[in-house]
Amino acid sequence: MNVLHFVNAFFSDGAHWQGYDGIPTRLAEHIRYSLLALVLAAAIGLPVGLLTGHYGRGGNTLALIATAGRALPSFGLLVLMFILLGFGMVPVMIPLVVLAVPPILVTTYEAVRSVDPSPVDAARGMGMGESRILFHVELPVALPLILGGLRSAAIQIVSTATIAAYVSLGGLGRYIIDGLYQRDYEKVAGGAALVAVLALATLAVFWAVARAAVSPGVRRGG
Amino acid sequence: MDSVTKRYPDGTVAVDRLSLEIPDRSITVLVGPSGCGKTTTLRMINRMVEPSEGRILLDGADIQEQPVNTLRRSMGYVIQNAGLFPHRTIVDNIATVPRLLGWGRNKARARAAELMERVGLDASLAKRYPYQLSGGQQQRVGVARALAADPPVLLMDEPFSAVDPVVRKGLQDELLRIQDELGKTVVFVTHDIDEAVKLGTMVAVLRTGGRLAQYAPPAELLSAPADGFVEDFLGADRGIRRLSFFASGGLRLQKSPIVSVDSTAEQIAARVTPGVPYLLVTDPDGRPLGWGEPDELTAGSPDPDRLLPHGRPFEYGSESLRAALDGAVLSPTGWAVAVDGTGRVVGVVSQQAIGEAIRSAHAGGRSAAGTEAGAEAGVAG
Numbered sequence: 001m002n003v004l005h006f007v008n009a010f011f012s013d014g015a016h017w018q019g020y021d022g023i024p025t026r027l028a029e030h031i032r033y034s035l036l037a038l039v040l041a042a043a044i045g046l047p048v049g050l051l052t053g054h055y056g057r058g059g060n061t062l063a064l065i066a067t068a069g070r071a072l073p074s075f076g077l078l079v080l081m082f083i084l085l086g087f088g089m090v091p092v093m094i095p096l097v098v099l100a101v102p103p104i105l106v107t108t109y110e111a112v113r114s115v116d117p118s119p120v121d122a123a124r125g126m127g128m129g130e131s132r133i134l135f136h137v138e139l140p141v142a143l144p145l146i147l148g149g150l151r152s153a154a155i156q157i158v159s160t161a162t163i164a165a166y167v168s169l170g171g172l173g174r175y176i177i178d179g180l181y182q183r184d185y186e187k188v189a190g191g192a193a194l195v196a197v198l199a200l201a202t203l204a205v206f207w208a209v210a211r212a213a214v215s216p217g218v219r220r221g222g
Numbered sequence: 223m224d225s226v227t228k229r230y231p232d233g234t235v236a237v238d239r240l241s242l243e244i245p246d247r248s249i250t251v252l253v254g255p256s257g258c259g260k261t262t263t264l265r266m267i268n269r270m271v272e273p274s275e276g277r278i279l280l281d282g283a284d285i286q287e288q289p290v291n292t293l294r295r296s297m298g299y300v301i302q303n304a305g306l307f308p309h310r311t312i313v314d315n316i317a318t319v320p321r322l323l324g325w326g327r328n329k330a331r332a333r334a335a336e337l338m339e340r341v342g343l344d345a346s347l348a349k350r351y352p353y354q355l356s357g358g359q360q361q362r363v364g365v366a367r368a369l370a371a372d373p374p375v376l377l378m379d380e381p382f383s384a385v386d387p388v389v390r391k392g393l394q395d396e397l398l399r400i401q402d403e404l405g406k407t408v409v410f411v412t413h414d415i416d417e418a419v420k421l422g423t424m425v426a427v428l429r430t431g432g433r434l435a436q437y438a439p440p441a442e443l444l445s446a447p448a449d450g451f452v453e454d455f456l457g458a459d460r461g462i463r464r465l466s467f468f469a470s471g472g473l474r475l476q477k478s479p480i481v482s483v484d485s486t487a488e489q490i491a492a493r494v495t496p497g498v499p500y501l502l503v504t505d506p507d508g509r510p511l512g513w514g515e516p517d518e519l520t521a522g523s524p525d526p527d528r529l530l531p532h533g534r535p536f537e538y539g540s541e542s543l544r545a546a547l548d549g550a551v552l553s554p555t556g557w558a559v560a561v562d563g564t565g566r567v568v569g570v571v572s573q574q575a576i577g578e579a580i581r582s583a584h585a586g587g588r589s590a591a592g593t594e595a596g597a598e599a600g601v602a603g
């Protein structure tokens with residue numbers, strides 16, 4: 001009850017809806033950090049996952065990298081990067097990307113590997129080139145699983161992007177950190193609620209993307 | 223194929239010095255037990271597998287000489303589980319190779335629709351996805367997809383072995399019909415000797431280790447297996463199956479012991495034939511109803527329910543001696559009924575007369591009744 005009360009109070013306060021520390025600004029910042037991290041992680045994870053999956057090599061190396069990536073604590077990494085690089089976007093992006101690459105990479109690899117070999121064999125026998133097979137057969141068939149990997153990466157990024165506030169950047173983490181510092185628990189609870197809402201919105205976005213991008217022929221069970 | 227050998231990296235010799243001359247515009251079947259190198263042989267033809275030794279020539283030119291994807295696009299490829307693209311509609315699956323060859327979308331789709339009709343698929347299936355089709359329908363799509371760019375060569379790897387026997391028979395008949403119309407050079411892999419005998423103009427029997435055991439037209443395979451392995455592989459009743467290759471047109475039919483169900487007692491009495499203990503009763507249109515004893519038939523108008531069954535009638539001329547013998551064996555009277563293309567009785571023939579025809583066919587058979595009549599009768603029987 002207490003928490004709900006805090007949340008309610010936070011959102012009812014008109015002052016929280018405007019200015020550089022207002023909800024729209026912080027939300028926009030948070031989304032910007034998250035999107036940037038997701039795009040960077042996908043730019044690394046997708047091509048590597050697709051290629052290794054297609055050629056069926058490097059599975060063990062991938063598993064190793066993924067475990068290592070998951071074992072690294074994001075906050076520790078942030079502090080380390082901050083010490084090495086100082087303030088700025090880069091020390092924030094590195095832990096977020098390190099966090100997000102493993103689920104994207106491993107799921108993409110597994111998704112491509114698990115595509116039924118007979119359409120791939122047929123495609124090759126019909127004279128499709130390797131890249132065409134990858135992009136016109138394996139990718140569309142594996143897409144539901146690949147999107148699943150991107151989705152879990154995105155959710156992790158959204159909740160972890162709060163750490164940006166520790167290095168004086170914005171985002172929803174600001175409310176949580178400042179609130180704790182100022183003992184303003186309304187602010188803390190409000191910030192946490194916004195992160196949760198954003199995570200749910202992320203789920204909704206991925207659901208819509210999957211509906212639009214995945215062929216009805218492979219949608220079942222995906 | 224000129225002395226082709228395939229040794230896999232692990233040392234397995236899948237195909238061993240295989241030489242085969244595959245005739246144009248006919249169906250050549252590769253048959254043999256599982257693991258004898260059939261798939262490997264087939265896949266060397268479209269270079270999905272590269273031979274370790276030997277050469278494969280297509281119309282006199284080494285297949286190594288053209289770019290691999292150009293070669294593959296000129297050969298239709300059908301595999302066991304059809305291998306349809308699950309994310310594409312049926313019409314887009316079929317349009318794959320035309321699209322690869324740079325056709326416009328609409329032209330490729332129009333071609334795909336044409337092929338759906340050719341392989342006996344309803345046009346309403348065009349916008350469906352593969353998972354919405356039965357196994358037999360998927361296989362038809364696979365064949366249509368392979369034919370889409372009108373390639374001169376068609377490679378088929380156990381295309382019908384995953385469907386039930388009834389559907390399989392339909393697909394086999396369809397393939398023979400399409401082959402009649404289009405005259406492709408088909409190389410067909412199967413482990414089923416009956417399928418090989420039914421479809422093949424030439425049949426290559428492979429033995430384990432990838433060696434050629436015999437390469438011959440099916441009738442010759444059945445009459446003169448090269449060795450014990452081929453004989454075993456052909457199975458126990460190859461004598462009976464060989465009858466599929468003898469046309470029934472040579473049988474001498476009896477035309478007199480046949481009466482219509484609405485005949486009078488005098489008409490029936492006139493039909494009683496010496497040496498034939500029964501009379502065949504037909505309906506007024508001339509279609510067979512069954513056999514009756516002359517005494518009973520003349521006693522009153524024939525009761526169709528009390529007649530003896532007549533077995534399966536065979537189509538005189540177009541069906542084989544095997545069908546005729548089958549009809550005779552099925553009827554308790556020992557007589558077979560010959561009908562024309564519309565199912566009307568043209569005569570009857572005894573088991574004994576069929577036996578004589580078989581003996582003379584065997585005597586004159588080895589050369590004459592071989593490939594030509596054999597191919598015809600094989601289709602029907």
Ligand SMILES: Nc1ncnc2c1ncn2[C@@H]1O[C@H](COP(=O)(O)OP(=O)(O)O)[C@@H](O)[C@H]1O
Pocket residue numbers: 230231232234235236254255256257258259260261262263
């Ligand atoms: N890629 C491969 N690597 C190693 N051995 C193989 C490979 N493919 C097939 N073989 C072996 O080659 C032999 C022939 O296989 P295959 O051509 O598939 O036979 P079939 O199609 O007649 O069943 C088998 O012993 C099989 O185990």
Ligand SMILES: [Mg+2]
Pocket residue numbers: 260261262
């Ligand atoms: Mg095989």
